[in-house]
Amino acid sequence: MLGLSALWAMWELELRRLRHDRLELYTRAVQPLLWIGVFGPIMGAIRAIPTGGIPYTSFITPGVLIQSTTFVSIFYGLTIVWERESGILKKLLVTPASRASLVVGRAMAAGVRAVVQALVIVPIALLVGVRFYPHPLYFLGALGVIFLSSGGFAALSMLVASFLKTRERFMGIGQALTFPLFFASNALYPVAMMPKALQVFAQVNPMSYVVDAVRALIITGDTSRLGTDLLAILAFDLLMFAVASASFRRIIE
Amino acid sequence: MALVYDFFVWGSAITTSNIAKVYARTVRALDGVDLAVAEGKIFALLGPNGAGKTTLMRILTTQIRPTAGEARVFGLDVVREGAKVRKIIGYVPQEMSVWTDLSGYENLLIYAKIYGIPPRDRPRLLDEVLTKLGLKEAARNLVRTYSGGMIRRLEIASALLIRPKVLFLDEPTIGLDPSARKAVWTELGKFKEGDGVTIFFNTHYMDEADLYAEEIGIINQGKLVIVGTAMELKRSVGGEVITLSLKSNAFAPERLRSLSFVQDVIVAEEEVRVVVQDAETSLPSLLEFLRQDGVSVTRVAMTKPTLDDVFLKYAGTRFEAGGRVSEVRQMRRMIRRG
Numbered sequence: 001m002l003g004l005s006a007l008w009a010m011w012e013l014e015l016r017r018l019r020h021d022r023l024e025l026y027t028r029a030v031q032p033l034l035w036i037g038v039f040g041p042i043m044g045a046i047r048a049i050p051t052g053g054i055p056y057t058s059f060i061t062p063g064v065l066i067q068s069t070t071f072v073s074i075f076y077g078l079t080i081v082w083e084r085e086s087g088i089l090k091k092l093l094v095t096p097a098s099r100a101s102l103v104v105g106r107a108m109a110a111g112v113r114a115v116v117q118a119l120v121i122v123p124i125a126l127l128v129g130v131r132f133y134p135h136p137l138y139f140l141g142a143l144g145v146i147f148l149s150s151g152g153f154a155a156l157s158m159l160v161a162s163f164l165k166t167r168e169r170f171m172g173i174g175q176a177l178t179f180p181l182f183f184a185s186n187a188l189y190p191v192a193m194m195p196k197a198l199q200v201f202a203q204v205n206p207m208s209y210v211v212d213a214v215r216a217l218i219i220t221g222d223t224s225r226l227g228t229d230l231l232a233i234l235a236f237d238l239l240m241f242a243v244a245s246a247s248f249r250r251i252i253e
Numbered sequence: 254m255a256l257v258y259d260f261f262v263w264g265s266a267i268t269t270s271n272i273a274k275v276y277a278r279t280v281r282a283l284d285g286v287d288l289a290v291a292e293g294k295i296f297a298l299l300g301p302n303g304a305g306k307t308t309l310m311r312i313l314t315t316q317i318r319p320t321a322g323e324a325r326v327f328g329l330d331v332v333r334e335g336a337k338v339r340k341i342i343g344y345v346p347q348e349m350s351v352w353t354d355l356s357g358y359e360n361l362l363i364y365a366k367i368y369g370i371p372p373r374d375r376p377r378l379l380d381e382v383l384t385k386l387g388l389k390e391a392a393r394n395l396v397r398t399y400s401g402g403m404i405r406r407l408e409i410a411s412a413l414l415i416r417p418k419v420l421f422l423d424e425p426t427i428g429l430d431p432s433a434r435k436a437v438w439t440e441l442g443k444f445k446e447g448d449g450v451t452i453f454f455n456t457h458y459m460d461e462a463d464l465y466a467e468e469i470g471i472i473n474q475g476k477l478v479i480v481g482t483a484m485e486l487k488r489s490v491g492g493e494v495i496t497l498s499l500k501s502n503a504f505a506p507e508r509l510r511s512l513s514f515v516q517d518v519i520v521a522e523e524e525v526r527v528v529v530q531d532a533e534t535s536l537p538s539l540l541e542f543l544r545q546d547g548v549s550v551t552r553v554a555m556t557k558p559t560l561d562d563v564f565l566k567y568a569g570t571r572f573e574a575g576g577r578v579s580e581v582r583q584m585r586r587m588i589r590r591g
Contacts, residue, residue, distance in 0.1 A: 005366055005367070005369050006366070006367045006369070008366065009363050009366035009367045010367075012363065012366065013352070013355070013363045016355055016359050016363075017352065017354050017355060020354050020355065020395065021354055085348070086348050086349050086350065087345075087346030087347065087348035087349055087350030087408075088349075088350050088351070088352070090311070090316060090344075090346040090348070090350065091344060091345075091346055091350035091408075091411075092367070093314075093315075093316045094314045094315065094316060094339055094342065094344040094421075095339060095364070095367050095368055096336060096339045096340050096368060096369060097367055097368075097369075098336070252316060252317060253276070253317055
C-alpha cells in the first residue's frame with residue numbers, strides 16, 4: 001500500500017523535524033500558559049461564568065489546548081505555501097504517491113505536530129493546578145481527538161492557502177481564521193451565554209465539538225455526547241480532505 | 254494499431270505531439286511542441302526565461318495537464334497513465350526540493366519511504382546514491398549547512414533512488430559556481446554511462462547545453478524552433494572561419510579555392526579568411542598546403558558560430574537580449590534604492 005507508506009513517511013518527517021528544532025514548540029506554549037496561568041484564575045475569581053461546578057481554569061483548559069493545537073494546524077497550511085515556493089511540492093507530485101494521499105498525509109502530519117504541542121502544554125496545566133480526569137485511556141482518547149481534528153483544520157488551511165499562494169498574505173489570514181473559531185466556540189464560556197446569532201455559528205463550528213470531546217475526556221469524564229462529537233469531527237475531516245484535495249490543483253498551477 | 258503504436262515509441266524515451274498549454278485562458282506558454290528524445294541520450298531544452306521550458310517539463314512529469322496534444326514517456330501517456338510514468342522517472346525541480354531542517358540522510362530516507370522502496374533495500378540504496386554523489390561524509394549533517402552544489406547533488410541523489418529510466422532536471426546548475434556546476438555534471442555523466450538513463454534537462458545557459466547535451470532543442474515563445482546536436486546546429490548557421498595572417502606576398506587565393514574542403518576565401522587587408530565546414534579538421538591540411546606553396550603563416554585564429562548565432566537564426570532574436578534589458582533595469586532599481 002503505497003498510499004499508507006506515504007502517510008507514515010509524512011508523519012515521520014514531522015517528528016524528525018521536531019526532533020531537530022523544538023524551539024517552536026516552546027514559544028507556542030507561551031500563549032496557552034498566559035490563558036491558563038493568568039486569564040483563567042482572574043476570570044475564575046469573578047465566578048461570573050456558569051461552568052457546571054468545574055473551576056474556571058479547568059473549564060477553559062481543553063479550549064486553550066485546542067486553540068493552541070488548531071493554531072499549529074492552521075499554520076501548517078503555511079508550510080504548504082512555503083513548499084509551493086520551494087520545489088518540495090513539485091517533487092512530491094512526481095512521486096508515485098497519489099494526490100489524495102499527499103493531501104491527507106500532509107494534513108495528518110499537522111496532527112503529529114499538534115499532539116506533541118498538546119503534550120508540552122499539559123504539564124503547564126498540571127503545574128497551574130488543573131485537575132485532570134484520572135483515567136489514562138481517556139487522556140489517550142483526548143490526544144486521538146486532537147490528532148484527528150488537527151487533520152481537518154490543516155486541510156482547511158491548505159484550502160485557504162490554495163487561494164492565497166503567498167506567505168505574506170497568509171500570516172494575517174491564519175489569525176483571522178483561528179480566533180473567530182476560538183471565540184465563537186464553547187472554549188471560554190458555555191454556548192448558551194452567547195448572542196443568538198453566535199450560538200448558531202457555534203453549532204456548526206467544528207471547534208465546539210472538539211472542545212466538548214476533549215473537555216469530556218480530560219476534565220469531566222462525562223462522555224454522553226462523545227459519540228456526536230466524534231461524528232461531527234469525522235464529518236468535518238472528510239469534508240475538508242475532499243475539498244482540499246479538489247482544490248489542490250490550484251496550488252500546483 | 255499496436256504495431257503502429259510500437260513504431261511510434263520505438264527507441265524514443267520521450268515523445269510529444271503538438272503539445273500546447275494555455276494558462277488562465279490567455280497566456281500561451283506552449284504552442285504546439287513536437288519532440289522525440291532518444292533513449293539513453295542527454296537532451297537539453299535550451300531557451301531564455303519564460304520560453305516554456307518549465308511548463309513542458311511539468312507536463313512531461315505529470316504535474317500539470319496539457320491544454321492540447323499528447324506526450325509519452327517510454328510509451329506511457331503522461332495524462333492517462335501518470336501513475337505509471339511517475340514510477341519510472343526521477344525529477345529535480347528548479348527550486349530547492351529538500352527539507353533544510355533535516356539531515357541529507359533523513360531527506361533520502363523520507364523520500365525512499367514516499368517512493369515505497371521496501372525497507373530491506375533502503376540501506377543499500379541510500380548508501381549507493383550517497384556514495385555516487387559524493388555526499389557520504391556530510392550525510393548526517395543538516396541540509397541547512399550544505400553548499401548550493403551539495404544541495405543539488407542531494408536532490409539528484411533522491412531522484413536516482415528509484416533507478417529511473419528518465420531523469421528530468423529543471424535548470425540543474427542555476428546559481429551554482431563553475432566548479433560546483435562541473436562537479437554536478439561529472440556525477441551525472443557517470444550515472445548516464447553506468448545505468449543508461451536518459452537525461453532531459455532545461456537550461457538557459459548556452460554553454461551548459463553546448464558542453465553536456467548530446468542533443469539540443471531550442472525553444473522560444475512556446476515553440477520548439479530547432480533540434481540537433483550542438484555541432485549540427487552551429488554548422489547549419491554557416492561555415493566556420495579560419496583567419497590567417499601571412500608573411501609572404503606571393504599568395505594566390507585561387508589556389509586555396511581549389512581545395513575541396515574550402516567553401517570561400519576572402520582576402521581583407523593583411524588577413525585571409527577561409528570559410529570551411531569544420532575548422533578543426535581542415536586546419537592541418539590547410540597549413541600543410543600553404544607550407545608546400547611556400548607561404549609562411551604568422552598567425553592563425555578560428556571562429557565558430559555559437560549557439561547564440563543559432564538562436565538568432567532560428568528564433569529571430571538574440572538569446573540574451575530580453576534578459577539583459579531586464580537585468581539592467583533591476584540593477585538600476587537597486588542602485589536607486591541603495
